[in-house]
Amino acid sequence: MADLDHTELAASLERVFRLLRRISPPRDLSLTAASALRTLDQDGPHRLTELAGAEGVTQPAMTQLVSRLERDGLARRNADPADGRAVVVEITKAGRALLRHRREARVENLSHLLAALSPADAAAIAAALPAFDRLTDLLPQPREPHTQEP
Amino acid sequence: MADLDHTELAASLERVFRLLRRISPPRDLSLTAASALRTLDQDGPHRLTELAGAEGVTQPAMTQLVSRLERDGLARRNADPADGRAVVVEITKAGRALLRHRREARVENLSHLLAALSPADAAAIAAALPAFDRLTDLLPQPREPHTQEP
């Protein structure tokens, strides 16, 4: 069995990152917007503060992001009956539809690449996916927000 | 041998992407800035237009990015003796040092996670890395620039 060189893995992940940028260019939705929308889709409505924490951005940044999502009809702010200060953010039907379209486009783009990959390589990747998922599950729950990006 | 479900792979890559965002938060350098700097580090000096194409951004965007890199002492513009219109961009020592520090920090962050991963999972990931690299090599050379991000 091959040994796992951390430096090699880090470099490889970086290349995977560029791969992802290519097969999923942020035409319609920024990465953070898409990620927040996915959180709302999979885990249901969230408070604005929770959402900011989950995505690793500040509260003001999330206020603005949610405002843009709301303006575009992808999410909705609701009052929290239990707490007059709070806001509960919810994904809309249009938001779900957009996520679905993005997923399909990504798979479509990937398929072209995969068709050119050797069966052995495809098998190696398939075998590693569960391990990758467990790796990401090891992530500590989000913490301090980033500084800038892209 | 496991079969490779494209939808599953796309979803998994997306999770890897979040993993990367976590282990490599863009504190000092944006993703595009880091990527451009890496290109200059690995492949040597480039014309501004080449760099824009390689990173998938427009020429004006690269003009500004290079200006910021230059302002921060990470890259340098040189005149092209062979073409009076052209500019050749080069990484500086400080630029290389910054890349090195980022790499080390990323490996450091990854190591903590990997220590908690089972040997079997680590082996599966190690076995898949070459396949991932071949997958990214299949990417067509960059084309139309993205629209926005973060």
Added chain:
DNA sequence: TATTGTTATACTCTATAACTATA
């Protein structure tokens, strides 16, 4: 007094359009 969210301000990063200088 502490928490939730918003507003104000500033900077990065990106795009398109219009421009300058050289080939």
Added chain:
DNA sequence: TATAGTTATAGAGTATAACAATA
């Protein structure tokens, strides 16, 4: 006329600081 690069302008996305409203 075409190419390389810059400048002008606009908008997304982010941060910190200051604020309002509710708990």
